[in-house]
Amino acid sequence: MSKILVAYFSASGTTARLAKTVAAAVGGDLHEIVPEKPYTSADLNWNNKQSRSSIEMSDKSFRPAIANHVDNIDEYDIIYVGFPIWWYVAPTIINTFLESNDLTGKTIIPFATSGGSGMGNTNAELANSCKGAILKDGKRFSTNVSENEIKTWADSLNK
Numbered sequence: 836m837s838k839i840l841v842a843y844f845s846a847s848g849t850t851a852r853l854a855k856t857v858a859a860a861v862g863g864d865l866h867e868i869v870p871e872k873p874y875t876s877a878d879l880n881w882n883n884k885q886s887r888s889s890i891e892m893s894d895k896s897f898r899p900a901i902a903n904h905v906d907n908i909d910e911y912d913i914i915y916v917g918f919p920i921w922w923y924v925a926p927t928i929i930n931t932f933l934e935s936n937d938l939t940g941k942t943i944i945p946f947a948t949s950g951g952s953g954m955g956n957t958n959a960e961l962a963n964s965c966k967g968a969i970l971k972d973g974k975r976f977s978t979n980v981s982e983n984e985i986k987t988w989a990d991s992l993n994k
Contacts, residue, residue, distance in 0.1 A: 838910050839863035843917035844928050846874050850948045853976055854917045857946060860985035863915060868932050871900035881921070892922045895960070898931040905936065913942045920947050920975065923955030930964040938968035944992060945973030 841863040843854035851867065858865045878887035891897045905911075916932070918925045925945065933943070943965050945957055954973045962970055971992050976985070 837912035839913045839915070840866060840905065840908070840911040841915045841917065842866040842868055842905065842932060844868040844870070844919075844926060844932070845917075846879055846919055846926075849978055850917050850919050853946070853948055853978065853980070854915075856980065856982055857915055857917065857985050857989075860982040861913075861915065861989050863913075864911075866905050867903075868928060869902040870928055871902045888921060888926070891927050892924075895927070897927050898934070899926075899928040901928065901931050901935065908936045911941065913944065914938070915944045915946055917946045917948075920949035920952050920955065920957070923952050924957045924960045929961065933961065933964035938965055941968045942971060943968045944971045944989075947973060947975045948978060949975050 839861050841854050841858040841861065843850050843866070845851035845854070845867070854865060857863070874887065880886040881889060883889060891899060916929060918929050925947070943961075945954070945961060947954060947957070953975050957973050958970060974988060
């Protein structure tokens with residue numbers, strides 16, 4: 836049986852709630868991706884072109900530092916990676932997480948929350964950060980998705 840990790844970054848708590856539901860649905864261990872420098876509400880103001888998140892997302896090579904790491908990443912075969920959609924893609928801290936680990940032979944499955952946009956170019960933006968891994972198509976979920984819906988989606992990925 837595959838060992839599953841559900842790693843997530845949540846700026847406001849919305850993705851954290853979804854990640855807990857995903858972990859319960861797939862039987863995975865939960866890991867929060869914590870930025871070394873926490874994001875404030877001012878940092879997340881996407882209407883301000885000088886906000887931290889706006890600056891980070893305008894430079895695709897930017898990699899925010901992570902405060903914590905998964906020590907036993909080699910034990911996992913499948914890694915679900917959750918995040919809020921920022922500017923139609925995953926925040927660059929997700930690239931930091933992926934690039935900080937040897938993903939050879941692992942399956943990476945993105946999932947996201949968003950106020951309205953879909954996954955956009957997420958997989959294309961994450962592909963180079965998943966060297967040696969199989970990157971599955973990601974899915975955006977509403978905040979009230981059921982565990983059963985997630986289980987059905989997860990099962991469909993493994994066919």
